[in-house]
Amino acid sequence: MFTKTAQPALICLLLQPWRAVITSLLLAAALSACDSSSDSSPAPAFDPEVLATMEAMLVERMETYGVPGALVGLYVPGRQDVVMAQGVSDIDTAAALGADDHMRVGSVTKSFTVTVILQLVDEGLLSLDDPLSRFFPDIENSDATIAELANMRSGIYNYTEDGAFVDELVEDFLRVWMPQEIVAVADRNAPYFAPGDGWHYSNTSTIILGMIIEQLTGNPVGVEIHQRIIAPLALAGTLYPTSPDIPAPFSKGYMFAGPEVGLLDITLTDPSSSAASGAMISRLADLRVWAVALGRGTLLSEGSQRERINSLAPIVYDPCDDSDPQRPARVCPEYDQYGLGIGEIDGWIGHTGEGLGYTVLVMYEPASSAVMVVMMNRSGVENHTHVPTLLFREYAELLRPLL
Numbered sequence: 001m002f003t004k005t006a007q008p009a010l011i012c013l014l015l016q017p018w019r020a021v022i023t024s025l026l027l028a029a030a031l032s033a034c035d036s037s038s039d040s041s042p043a044p045a046f047d048p049e050v051l052a053t054m055e056a057m058l059v060e061r062m063e064t065y066g067v068p069g070a071l072v073g074l075y076v077p078g079r080q081d082v083v084m085a086q087g088v089s090d091i092d093t094a095a096a097l098g099a100d101d102h103m104r105v106g107s108v109t110k111s112f113t114v115t116v117i118l119q120l121v122d123e124g125l126l127s128l129d130d131p132l133s134r135f136f137p138d139i140e141n142s143d144a145t146i147a148e149l150a151n152m153r154s155g156i157y158n159y160t161e162d163g164a165f166v167d168e169l170v171e172d173f174l175r176v177w178m179p180q181e182i183v184a185v186a187d188r189n190a191p192y193f194a195p196g197d198g199w200h201y202s203n204t205s206t207i208i209l210g211m212i213i214e215q216l217t218g219n220p221v222g223v224e225i226h227q228r229i230i231a232p233l234a235l236a237g238t239l240y241p242t243s244p245d246i247p248a249p250f251s252k253g254y255m256f257a258g259p260e261v262g263l264l265d266i267t268l269t270d271p272s273s274s275a276a277s278g279a280m281i282s283r284l285a286d287l288r289v290w291a292v293a294l295g296r297g298t299l300l301s302e303g304s305q306r307e308r309i310n311s312l313a314p315i316v317y318d319p320c321d322d323s324d325p326q327r328p329a330r331v332c333p334e335y336d337q338y339g340l341g342i343g344e345i346d347g348w349i350g351h352t353g354e355g356l357g358y359t360v361l362v363m364y365e366p367a368s369s370a371v372m373v374v375m376m377n378r379s380g381v382e383n384h385t386h387v388p389t390l391l392f393r394e395y396a397e398l399l400r401p402l403l
Contacts (some may be wrong), residue, residue, distance in 0.1 A: 045080040046402070053398060058086055061391050066263070067378045069097035069251055073284045074395075075371040076403065083284065089251035089377065091263065102237060102250040102283050103375050104269075105360045106353030109240075109280040110206045111294050112225050114150045114341020116213050118304045119228055125216050128307070128340075135212050140187050144195035146212070149205040150340040151311055157189040158202040173269040173356065174244055179211050182275065199315045199338070203277040206341075210276025221276045233293055237283035244268040246281055253357020255380040263378065266357045278355050284373055287362045291371040294342065295349050295364030311339030312349070334389045345389065346396040348372070352389055354379050361388035368403040372396075 045051075054072070062070055069087035089097040120126040128147040132139060132154075144154035159165055165185045168175070186204040193200070210221040217224050222240030230238050237247070246267065257264035271279035282290070292298070297305025315338050335343035335352075342349055348370075350363035359381075361374040372395065374388035381387055 043078055043080050046074075046082060050398065050402065051082065054082070054395060055084055055086075057391060057394050057398075058084060061387055062087060062376075065378070065381050065385065065387050066256070067376050067387060068254055068263070069377045071097065071099060071101070071284050071373070071375040072391075072395075073099075073288055073371070073373040074399075075288050077369050087377075089249075091252070091254065091265075097251055097377070098249055099284055100237070100249055102247050102281050103360065103377060104246070104253060104271075104278075104355045104358045105280050105282045105287070105362075105375075106274070106278045106355030106358060106379075107203075107206075108282070108287070108290075108351045108353035108360050108362055109274070109276065109278045111290075111341045111351040111362075112229055112240075112280060113206055113209055113213070113221065113276045115294070115299060116221070116224050116228055117146065117150060117209055118300050118308060118340065120213065120216055122301045122304050126212070132208065135215055136183075136208065139183060139208065141191045141195050144205075146209070147311070147340065148195050149209055151199075151313075152201050152205060152315075152338055153196050153199055154202060154205045155191040155193040155195050155198065155200065156202050156204050156208070157186040157191055158200065159183075159185040159204045159207075162186070162189060169273055173266055173273075175273070176270055177272040177275070179207050179275055182207055182273075183211075203274065206277035207275050213276070222279070225280075229290075229293075229299060232299065233286075233289055235282070235286040235289060238280065238286045238290070239282075240280050241271045244270050251358075251377045253355075254378045255357050256378075256382075257380075269356045274355060278353065284375060287360070287373045287375075288371050291350055291362045291364040291373065292369070294351070294362070295366060295371075308340045308342055309349070312337040312342065312344050313339065334386055334393075346393055348392075348396065352386060354386060359386060359388050361386075361392050363392060365403060370399075370403050 058070060058072055068091055069089050072084040074082040083099050085097050085099050087097050089095050089101055121128060126146060128145060130146050132144050133142040136142060141155050148154040159182050162185050183204060192198060213221045213224055222242065225240050252265055252267040254263040255266050315335060335345055337344040343351055348363035348365045353360040357379050359376045359379050363372045372392060374392055376388055
């Protein structure tokens with residue numbers, strides 16, 4: 001399977017045979033959940049040169065980082081929607097990637113989980129100032145508050161940085177993990193710092209929030225996410241799965257497994273290994289709706305949404321590298337600011353995600369109500385580069401004068 005010494009490498013020529021199946025789509029229909037114009041005349045399109053530049057940027061990033069397939073959606077009120085589908089959903093068959101294909105969304109799940117936490121705050125069942133010890137007094141750093149778990153300032157060790165856990169995971173991607181097992185992995189490592197004394201992205205913290213949701217509601221966290229978010233927003237292509245299966249149509253997911261193996265198909269993985277921190281599946285159209293709901297606080301009280309936005313604060317972390325042998329899989333998302341299950345990049349707010357085989361970005365620009373979604377079917381890029389974020393920063397600069 002994975003070679004122990006494998007390091008991600010560029011696969012620049014990966015897409016060359018598939019040029020014929022690369023497609024670009026312009027869609028004009030707006031979802032009812034997003035802004036739309038009452039004028040029946042067609043909305044103006046973006047300048048063709050802008051669209052050509054966006055497409056060229058996408059293709060260049062895909063070739064540089066060996067991404068088999070990618071989707072980009074740009075939705076700006078008063079403009080025609082832009083949807084670009086590039087590359088393939090299946091390397092073996094060269095099937096073209098479709099705009100409706102489902103993918104795993106990784107840490108975008110965190111924005112759903114923390115939204116449920118904030119709803120429970122609105123319902124009086126929880127306070128952001130409550131300590132973790134109210135629910136799980138034996139976990140390391142149990143004096144961390146709910147807010148510190150949600151904004152990555154708890155100091156609790158990130159279990160996906162534990163080398164032994166990673167070895168067990170890659171030995172059996174279909175293994176079912178209990179949340180308590182995952183927390184135990186974190187607890188065998190020292191916390192990074194005392195609660196509130198720093199910032200470190202921790203998947204463990206969000207898994208614990210999922211456990212708190214289950215304790216307060218008596219339901220699995222996936223059921224609560226469905227009842228409270230997926231159903232009210234009519235996200236028909238979004239789910240918190242309980243098995244490795246992905247609904248059709250879907251893109252396969254790939255991860256670089258070393259020079260001898262190349263890209264490994266890891267589409268079928270059990271979602272329990274990421275649970276409330278990264279288990280969910282979605283599609284482009286649904287993530288467009290979610291970006292608006294997340295950015296506007298559609299499902300929260302005004303007070304909770306205000307607190308969420310005000311929680312955004314600059315973060316400082318070491319560059320993503322492999323120089324520390326004790327932390328071979330350092331997790332450093334490229335946010336400018338991070339808050340309560342929401343991040344900020346170049347003035348846009350939302351969340352990014354990376355899981356086994358997929359990388360995603362979902363962003364909302366408050367001033368213009370613009371939405372951008374990027375979905376790619378490859379993870380594990382060298383130096384932990386999050387390609388959707390890299391591409392998004394280029395797009396944000398290009399589009400800034402136009403919004």
